[in-house]
Amino acid sequence: MGLFKSAFNKIKQGLDKTRSVFVNEVRTILSGKPLSKELLKQLEARMIQSDFGVKTSRELVADIEAAWERDEISTGDHALAFLKDQLNAYWPAEDRSLHFADSGPTIILVAGINGAGKTTSIAKIAKSLRDQNKKVMLAACDTFRAAAVQQLEIWSERLGVEVIKGQQGGDPAAVAFDACEAALSRGVDVLLIDTAGRLHTQKHLMDQLSKIKRVIQKKFPEAPHEVILVLDATTGQNAVNQASVFAQSIDVSGIFLAKLDGTARGGIVVAIREVLGIPVKFIGVGETPDDVEPFVPDKFVEAMFSA
């Protein structure tokens, strides 16, 4: 799609740790051995430890076992190839690029729980769009957390893009509305709206988020053109709860999987895909604004399993 530079090496780099822990062990567990119940049990245990989730892990291993019973596969290496195919099947071809408005500014609403990495992720998206010669504007709607507005302001200075901000303690929906007006009058291509981190269990805060979305729609009925949920890749099974509650309140169109450069195994991506069907659009693989990549499932799986 030309929006981001070639991804493969970066993902591999980001997933280094994943590979070293998961793949190496998967390889050690499976390679050069005939399949056995014990072997499958070890594989399941490794997958659970990589945050695939109990249910997903058991299903994937059950599929391998079924294929084994049908005599389609007989060795650990077969099982590994089979698992790769299975994972690839989780990600059918679909539109994982950003949707832009037909005319006027494209509005991208960004949300997530506290500390997921929203502001950094916004800086990353902003930089890549700016590098595409798009005129980008940021809206600092996190009026709750101390210094959140300043944090986005510093990014706007570093990236040389405009920012619309509100007062700490002010109404975030009002800031969003102002930003929409400013984006229109100043001929901005993309408006990225940063919101306060909120736990999905806080109903009133989720309501506030729906309100922000409604207010944006007052100005642009078609907007937001993208609703990005930022998820911390180290999160466990709770990420599925988060994604489903956010999806209910603001109809999430894509996921930004942040902090995949750590030791996160990325297994949670599979569970989220399975339960909710929301595509992962970006992955964050580092601290600088350049450390963002589009999510490419077959390359992601390939990177996970290549030695």
Add this chain to the structure above:
Amino acid sequence: MFGNLTDQFSNALKKLSGKGKISESNVREAMDDVRTALLEADVHYEVVEQFCENIQQKALGEEVLASLKPGQQMIKIVHDELVATMSGVPVGQEADEFEAQPGIMFVSPGPTVVMMSGLQGSGKTTTTGKLAAVLKKQGKKVMVAAADLQRPAAVHQLEVLANQVNEEFDKGPDVLFHAELDKVAEYGKAVGAAVTVCRNAVAKARQEKCDVVILDTAGRLHVNDELMGELRQVQSAVQPHQILLVIDAMTGQDAVNSAKAFNSQLELDGVILTKFDSDTRGGAALSVRQITGKPIKYLGVGEHLDALEEFHPERISSRILGMGDVVSLVEKAQQQVSEEEALELQEKMAKGKMTMDDFLNQLNMMRKMGSMKSLLGMLPGIGNQIAQMDIDDKEINRTEAIIKSMTKKERTDVDLLDNSRRRRISQGSGTKPADVAQLVKGFDMVSQMGKQMSGMGMLSKLKAMSGMGNAMGAGMDPRAMMGGMGGMGKAPKKPSFKQKFKQRKKRR
């Protein structure tokens, strides 16, 4: 908190508790459910294995099979084992003094140097603010130092938090703030500068005769050697007395790896689990303790500065098993109300002289205690029910608006409120007349109950409260509830048969 784990446990154990006598296969079946529940709760795989192994051995032993009530015996074993895992003290042994003491250990002479560490986004800066608030309330003189020079505006965030602590909490000396803005730099360009900032902060804290200085370091990945090296430099430069690791309670299996890495590099003294007010099943609590052997000192349970709780393995274990956590609730209430205030109110209630102003005070006190949902979650038997309920904390704001729209006279004498006054009040507060009517009804009920309950002991009050929790689950008006919960324990009893009969008659 722990909601789903509790449900799963209840289901697993229900299978057992119904049976008069259990067989070996019954135990194994239940253990499978327990194992799945724990894994789905993000408890680390190895911890789960060990945990289940221990329980199964005990359960299969004479203890359960020969017991008259095997289900209850089994629950006790699971509970004891949970406590053992989370406290690090084996079942049947007493914790030594150091382990038993939650919170921060102080050194004399001060300042006690506390260093915060953790991954990005785990909540270090917010927790530093909360910890400063806790210590300030204990009368300690605290300094917070901004050693996160990387994340944009992190220094400013800590400054704002320090000011907020000073504004919101009168008790104790003001929190001091140390920062060196000239050292702030972009990511990766400030490595090492944090060491100077920390050293200067400790020196300044000594000069200012602070009791505690908290160093807020930048978030970093435990696999980033350069940044982990910086933490080690800080450690050797200022020799912190306490090094705390801040961990997001929603972290998956990896919680154990980062905890292990930070622990081996820094020799941690304890762990703070944040975002515990989410619906995470909280498996991290169970595994981090087991794998690192370091105690969990505090839990972050909300966005406000006073949302930091001490960690008690006993109570959390009870909560997992759906036994409720009344002790925490009572402690919270005690922090907010002095004994005299409570007595005064109790007397007023007993005489039926409670006013709307008293009612409002109670609401405000409740608001300080935390969200309705977190409070109700602590009551026995209703933890499971509230997960599905919408409890709107704004209800308290609305109630406040209504009461504040009343005249002074109206607040002391509710009987004055005729329809015309109610209409005026509803307009003044932006609510519906029905809301005002409901509040008055709730108020009447609470003052009635106050009279009735004035003779009851603490235990019966708590019992009455848990009954009230069930009423809440059945759709009782939260406003009436709140009045009941304020003042701790002066809560409505379940209506007697006669009252119910009367109500039914009325409805016809």
